[in-house]
Amino acid sequence: MLVIRRRAGESVLIGDGVEVEVLEISGNQVKIGISAPRDILILRREVQLTAEQNELAAKSMPFSSLAGLLGKIKQSPQGSSSSGDKAK
Amino acid sequence: MVEIKTKYFGSVPLDSGVLVEFPAGLPAFEHERAFLAIEHPRTAPLVLLQSTTTPDLCFLALPIPEVDPDYQLLISAEDRAVLGLDQTVDPPANTDVAALALIAVRPDGRVSANLMSPVVVNRANSRAVQSVRWDGVYSHEHVLRLPPAPADTQEQPCS
Numbered sequence: 001m002l003v004i005r006r007r008a009g010e011s012v013l014i015g016d017g018v019e020v021e022v023l024e025i026s027g028n029q030v031k032i033g034i035s036a037p038r039d040i041l042i043l044r045r046e047v048q049l050t051a052e053q054n055e056l057a058a059k060s061m062p063f064s065s066l067a068g069l070l071g072k073i074k075q076s077p078q079g080s081s082s083s084g085d086k087a088k
Numbered sequence: 089m090v091e092i093k094t095k096y097f098g099s100v101p102l103d104s105g106v107l108v109e110f111p112a113g114l115p116a117f118e119h120e121r122a123f124l125a126i127e128h129p130r131t132a133p134l135v136l137l138q139s140t141t142t143p144d145l146c147f148l149a150l151p152i153p154e155v156d157p158d159y160q161l162l163i164s165a166e167d168r169a170v171l172g173l174d175q176t177v178d179p180p181a182n183t184d185v186a187a188l189a190l191i192a193v194r195p196d197g198r199v200s201a202n203l204m205s206p207v208v209v210n211r212a213n214s215r216a217v218q219s220v221r222w223d224g225v226y227s228h229e230h231v232l233r234l235p236p237a238p239a240d241t242q243e244q245p246c247s
Contacts, residue, residue, distance in 0.1 A: 046220050049228045050205040051116035054218075057147055057192040057202070058117070066096060066148070069191075069199060070131060072234035073150070 092124060093143035096136065100126070105138070108209055111170050114218045115205070120145060123216075125209070135188055137207070147207075149188035155201050155230065161187055163208060167219045171210040184211040190218075192229070204228035 004012055011021035017037050024031040034042055043051075061069075091099040105126035113120050126136040133154050139145035152159045168175055173185070186209040189201035203226035209216040 044220070044222065046204060046222060046228070047115050050114075050202065050218065050220050053192055053200075053202045053205070053228050054114055054116045054147075054190065056194070057190045058145055059193075061148075061193055065193070066131075069148075069193070069234075070134060072199075073133065073232070 092138070092140050094124075094126075094136075094138045095144055095146035097126075100124075104128075105136075106214060107140070108137070108214050108216045110216050110218070112217060114207075115220070117145070123147075134191070137188075137190075148191040149207060150191060150201055152187040152189050152203070152206055155189050155232070156203065156226075159187070159203065159206075159226070161185070161206065161208065161219075162221050162223060162225075163219050164222075167208070167217045170217050171208060171215050172213050173210060185209065186211060189230075191232075194229070199232045199234055200227075200229040201232055202228050203230045 006012065006022045008022050008025050011019050013019050017035075018040065019035040021033045021035075022030060023033045036042060090102045092102060093099050097104075102124065105124040108123050108125050110121050110123065112118070120139050120142065122140040123137040124140055126138055128136075133150060135149045135151065137147040137149055163171070163173070165175055171185075188207040188209070189203055190205070190207060192200050192202070194200055205218050205220045205228060207216055208219045
């Protein structure tokens with residue numbers, strides 16, 4: 001990964017026509033401005049991850065698998081086990 | 089009575105569930121704006137989010153308290169505006185809001201819940217958004233710890 005140190009107001013150029021400018025730094029947040037051609041898709045990474053998860057979630061699951069999944073969820077004391085997770 | 093075609097239950101009357109509007113769709117499904125949220129004793133605690141326009145699209149979801157009782161919602165101002173929630177109320181848990189985690193069955197058979205991007209429904213106006221968190225606190229693939237399927241279940245291998 002290329003690492004570049006920039007101050008507010010400074011920018012970097014990527015390829016032909018993409019400019020990323022650091023607009024403002026406050027606390028642990030950075031506000032960036034991106035200028036790019038219209039055909040370049042810009043997504044927050046978490047939105048891309050969500051899109052991928054949604055594609056997976058929408059994949060066909062036969063009814064028999066749904067019944068099996070339900071059987072497991074009904075048996076599982078989810079609440080107690082996952083709160084233990086968070087304590088780590 | 090108007091009926092809709094579903095992925096798992098054939099055609100069902102529209103009043104088998106609650107019609108929920110996603111004004112912005114969901115990531116990767118931006119054009120899917122209306123879902124029937126079906127809660128049925130046969131499938132509890134799962135909530136089925138059946139697209140009203142695409143019969144083959146049905147998300148499975150779990151109420152987030154079933155997955156993590158301590159979960160704290162974090163909703164952006166943009167998403168609050170879509171939901172018609174008060175911009176100043178934080179946390180929004182004091183309003184009539186339901187949070188669901190979409191379930192995915194992974195290629196290796198594990199089942200995960202997306203806690204990073206809960207589907208938040210404002211029951212007062214039946215509007216919903218998939219509210220993508222930006223704080224990195226919760227996983228987009230929180231693996232559910234499920235007991236192994238009973239030996240007598242005839243589960244089809246899902247390959």
